[in-house]
Amino acid sequence: MVVTETTQLVKFVEQYSICQETNCQGKLKVNSIELAGLGGAASLSFGCTNCGSCNVKFETSSQRENGDAAVSKILQVATICSGASYAIYKKLFHHILGMHTVSDSVFFGTLKEMYDHVKDILDGICLEARKEMQDMDQEKLGSWQRAVTCGDAVWLTRGSFSRNCTYTVRNYLTGALLYYCHICQKGSDNLCQDDIYEGTSKAAEGFGANEVFKLMVKDQMNVECHIQDGDSTSENVVLKHFPLCRVLRCGNHVAKNHAIKLDKLRKLKEMTTNDGVGVECYCKGKKHAKHCGCLTEKFIRKAKASFQMCLTNAGTDPNAFSEKLMNLALHHFQDEHQWDGGQCDFHPLVVCSCGSCTDKYNLKCQGKPYKSDQVLKCPFHTLAYKLECQEKAGLADVLIHPEIGPKIGTLHVFTTTFLPT
Ligand SMILES: [Zn+2]
Ligand SMILES: [Zn+2]
Ligand SMILES: [Zn+2]
Ligand SMILES: [Zn+2]
Ligand SMILES: [Zn+2]
Ligand SMILES: [Zn+2]
Incomplete structure (x- = not known):
């Protein structure tokens, strides 16, 4: 080759x-x-x-015009583009492939050389996405004057210890990147020429949000609705710059939180209600038996999926979401699928009994009544699930926008940070 x-x-x-x-x-x-x-x-x-x-x-030559080895440069660029660090580059090419690799200072030099080009590309992408919104009919939802955005912070490495954080704002309706802010804490070198962030990495999200929203105000954008996770610092930042903005919560985050809460409740075995009544788990003082009717990990997976389904099926109606969610707790997971004034609308009431019907809504056989494979029977865990559903049903207005509805899963598109530490 x-x-x-x-x-x-x-x-x-x-x-x-x-x-x-x-x-x-x-x-x-x-x-x-x-x-x-x-x-x-x-x-x-x-x-x-x-x-x-x-x-x-x-x-042809194996050298660039300035005398650098081209192949080595290509490998460095490829490594950086994939988001890997020098340590990974060295491990991969030196230790595993036995290749001669460059020193960290050369590697960081490549990073520095790339930075302006990458930034140019990124800025171009943002400008184009903004222009698209500015060119729209400004009465329309999603235009520059009626912007629907979502924002989130990503860290280069998981957890809050990373020295690199990027706060991004996207057009929620198209997913296009609009603004970003890189936040770098000081590393052992002085590669980064922008101002170095002096705060803690925990506060970086709010800091980044502030920088970005300042720019948005300067560009005379008007954010009508902003979707984010539950971070209250960045919510306050949004409201500081756009006081009339409606801040919504990301459905995926709330669904994840729902599962985490249920997992905590799974491990508990008693509680006292607000009226001072003590409620105990069936299995208090002993191990859970098979099908004991308490919260299980399998139940929680089902409950989380059902939660997301309620969001999706509710469309643009917050009340429909609350009602669907409560029906899960009060009826479906009690193995009751038809009740006074309603029925489950996400599964048929009669299911195939012969095992060979292909269309579950058009059975060829006589069929049998639908049964939940996960049923809550324990008084404590039934109540615990109901209370948790009640709490989440109360979030309907910050989960569902009457014009946009819930749109889950578009918020978290990973953006690689290019600045070195
Ligand atoms: Zn010729
Ligand atoms: Zn989220
Ligand atoms: Zn149990
Ligand atoms: Zn129980
Ligand atoms: Zn049901
Ligand atoms: Zn059948």
């Missing part, structure tokens, strides 16, 4: 792929390729297919 630097090859193709002899417009064809050494250098010989008189030689 001949590896050569693209810039050189492009230049070559532009200048020489047409025969240079006067009055001859013939195309050049490769006659021979000779590899030189192991570094990827090669010598190519071209001849004209038309006049046959010209002969061009092209020497």
Whole structure:
């Protein structure tokens, strides 16, 4: 394989792929390729297919125009683009593949060299997305004056200990990136030329949100609705810059929180209600038995999926969401699918009994009544689930926008941080 630097090859193709002899417009064809050494250098010989008189030689090189090794550079760029650190680069290419790798200072030099180009691309993407909103009918939801945005912070490494944090704001309706703010804490080098963030990484999200929303005000954008996770600091930042903005919660985050809360309740075995009544688990003082009717991990997985289904099926009606969620607690998971004034609307009431029907809404057999495979029977865990559903049903107005509805799953698109620590 001949590896050569693209810039050189492009230049070559532009200048020489047409025969240079006067009055001859013939195309050049490769006659021979000779590899030189192991570094990827090669010598190519071209001849004209038309006049046959010209002969061009092209020497590829394994070096860039400034003398750097091209292959090594490509590997460094690829590593950086994939979001990996120098430690991973070294481990992969030096220890695993046994290749000669460059020092960290050269690697960081590459990072620095790339930074402006990457930033240019990123800024271009943002500008285009903003222009699209500015060009829209400004009466329409989702336009520059009626923007629907979502914001979140991502850290380069998981947890709150990362030195790199990026706060992004996207157009919630299209997912397009609009603004970003990189927050870097000081590392052992001085690569980063922007101001270094002095605060703690925990406060970085609010800091980043503030920087971004300041820019949005400056650009005379008007955010009508903003979707985010439960972070109260960034919510306050949004309201500081756009006091009339309606801040909604991300459905995925709330669903995740629902599951976490249920998992905590799963481990409890008694509680005292607000009226001072003590409620105990069936299995208090002993281990849970199979099908004891308490909260199980399997139940929680079902409950989380059902929660998301309630959000999706509610469309743009917050009340419908609350009602659907409460029906799960009061009826469906009690194995009651038809009751005074209602029935489960997300599964058929009669299911196949022969085992060979393919359309569950159009049975060929006699069928049998639907049964939940997860049923809550324990008084404590039934109540605990009901109370948790009640709490989440109360969030309906911050989960569902009457015009947009819930749109879950578009918030978390990972954006790689390019600045070194
Ligand atoms: Zn020619
Ligand atoms: Zn979320
Ligand atoms: Zn139990
Ligand atoms: Zn129980
Ligand atoms: Zn049901
Ligand atoms: Zn059947």
